[in-house]
Amino acid sequence: MIAPSRLVRKFVEEPSRRSKPMDHLDQNQRSRLMGKIHGKDTRPEMKLRSLVHGMGYRYRLHGRDLPGTPDLVFPSRRRVIFMHGCFWHQHPDPSCRRTKLPVTRGEFWKNKLEGNRRRDIKTETRLLELGWSSLVIWECELSDLDQLRPRICEFLG
Numbered sequence: 659m660i661a662p663s664r665l666v667r668k669f670v671e672e673p674s675r676r677s678k679p680m681d682h683l684d685q686n687q688r689s690r691l692m693g694k695i696h697g698k699d700t701r702p703e704m705k706l707r708s709l710v711h712g713m714g715y716r717y718r719l720h721g722r723d724l725p726g727t728p729d730l731v732f733p734s735r736r737r738v739i740f741m742h743g744c745f746w747h748q749h750p751d752p753s754c755r756r757t758k759l760p761v762t763r764g765e766f767w768k769n770k771l772e773g774n775r776r777r778d779i780k781t782e783t784r785l786l787e788l789g790w791s792s793l794v795i796w797e798c799e800l801s802d803l804d805q806l807r808p809r810i811c812e813f814l815g
């Protein structure tokens with residue numbers, strides 16, 4: 659069960675959801691949205707999972723016992739993979755087109771997303787201290803699986 663406060667926070671955090679109140683959604687959209695809130699199975703994460711699974715690796719999901727709750731956990735390798743949305747985690751690649759800040763409330767977003775970024779760095783450090791290596795896969799990188807596969811292979815060994 660996800661705590662109610664967490665549900666509320668998710669709603670507040672994501673602008674695409676803020677601008678579309680539930681009342682205006684049809685049944686289909688509503689169940690899709692609720693599915694997203696109740697589970698963590700967002701589409702990019704599913705895509706990554708099936709890629710990694712198809713490469714023959716087995717993993718645990720959502721390591722809640724680890725800093726940052728990594729999406730995929732490879733316990734025997736002591737490695738974790740994070741699937742990061744380019745906007746929410748501010749993909750630092752200058753060629754990424756998904757990091758643009760909203761025009762309205764620019765300062766609010768800037769602070770918020772910088773906070774996310776700082777938290778990510780802290781998470782990586784804490785994982786390292788515990789003996790875990792992490793790899794971040796960015797959402798936009800899922801559009802080129804041929805390039806992604808060797809990186810995952812190299813990371814997991």
Ligand SMILES: [Zn+2]
Nearest residue numbers: 744749754798
């Ligand atoms: Zn990106």
